[in-house]
Amino acid sequence: MRAAETVTFGGLGGLDRAAWLRGDETRQRILRTAPSSRVLPVWRGKPLIAGEGRDALGLLPVDHPALRDAGLWLYLGQVEERAIYAAELSGFQPTGVDAAAEVAFFDPGEQSHPDLPGDHRFTELRGVMTSLSPLDAEIAATARGLFEWHRSHGFCARCGQPSEAAVAGWQRNCGACGASHFPRTDPVAIMLVTRGDNLLLGRSRGWPAGMYSLLAGFIEPGETLEAAVRREVFEEAGIRVGAVRYLASQPWPFPASLMLGCHGEATSEEIDIDPQELEHALWISREEMVEVLAGRHPVVKGARRGAIAHFLMQAWVADSLD
Template identity: 60%
Template sequence: MKIAETVTFAGANLDRAADWRADSAAHIADSDVIALWRGKPLVAGDALVRLRHDHPALSDARDMRLLLARSGGRAIFAADLSDWTPAGPDVAHLDSFSDQTEQAHPAVPQATFVELRSAMTRLSREDAELAATARSLFHWHAIHGFCANCGAASVATQAGWQRDCAACGRHHFPRTDPVVIMLITHQNSVLVGRSPGWPEGMYSLLAGFVEPGETLEAAVRREVFEEAGVTVGAVSYLASQPWAFPASLMCGMRGEATSTAITIDPAEIEDARWVTREEMADVFAGQHHDIKPARPGAIAHFLLENWLSDTLD
């Protein structure tokens, strides 16, 4: 797919400065720092806020600094302010589709912490990739504080790209979970479904995690049959998207259905249906009577939009 890397969170070609990770402290004084609070990046307008390493707001940050990239010879770090408590925080919707709350730190009054899914389409490619990388890495550290081999506490090393266990000597690295997301078509129609808890009326492409020992193609056929009872023949790869919710690699695939009868697995999805190209055009125009499109910025939206415009190949 010629335009594969125009999907959100891709195409920035960040210089990730792996050669600086071992001695990242030497580069902190000449750096920019982006800040996150409970996975939400600090944003002003359409851009990430870049702070000096000694900015007063960073006094509320945890000790670890993630080295994300190098730009113009300067390091770009990320800091986690999740231990800071904003005044009267509304925590009910944090880390959800519906989180529209914004939190302002008193030391940076012109900016707010914003849910990344809400901000992702207005950020530049570089800013979106930086925010997604930081969000995934901070989440990994939050849930991997102990060695999976011996159970002892581990420590962050390599500027946040590794955790080491002093007790048994094991090294642990950030994980990315591969997920197939499938544009399944039959003649003039595409298969879409919805999961419980999604915004009312929102339908998207079917998706599922790749299992150990499984190819992407096999995962497509298995997931579509398990979720919707539809069999799939030819499968091909289209594009990928790092998805920092919390840490997946969405592998966009195309498949040709060899059956059309739908039998959903209610444990996986609550509905699935075939939608014609003409209907999907109405969905994207906001004129369909009961279907709303996948979230802009998500790879499902990207694939469906390009299917409608015949720009998949």
């Protein structure tokens, strides 16, 4: 698929991850204090977004007063030889926010910091991801995914003792048993399943009213991508799939997935859903999908803009999967 890397978080932004610098403690000490280095503050998974248009990251100099609340720092890489970090503001408590409250799946609220201008606010990444430049989107996705991994992997998987961040945030080491742990990514197959000029859509319980998307599921151990597509579609919707081909991928740090977009050709059409997996599924024509993507369909609402599901739907409607 020629346009594959234009998907949101697709990696065309130009971030040089400079992995060779992660374990160089001398260079890290220099970069952590360099006037040219920049830091993306993150609070509860929300990156700092700047400007009234909510279209740019709020990158700060390393000595900015707002960073005094920072806990873990991550080295994300370089942009034109300028070091880029992310810092979790674990000590920051916005006014009016319950510190003990669980983080919502999608928190539409925005939080300001007293040491920052009023147009700098901590914002849910899914709400602004299509407004950011490819570079800013890649930086924000990398930061969010890494912080989520540290948050959920604070203990050694081998012995259960606390582990500590190392290698500029790209590793966790256990002081008790000596094990090292590395950031994980869960592979997920997401399927554009067609039969003739119709597309298979499904919706899960709890989704916003009318919202439908492509079917998706985690790839299991010992399973190929193609086999996962066929298994998931049959398990969820009772549809048999024949030919499968890969189209595009998307890092999806909510919390730690790599979405692997595929096109599957259905060999059956009678839908038989698993109610534990789906609330409803349907076939929809290409003409109807034009109305869905335009927001004019009377019943069906499409996937979130910026998600690979929306990206693949648009490509199918435009007949540009190749």
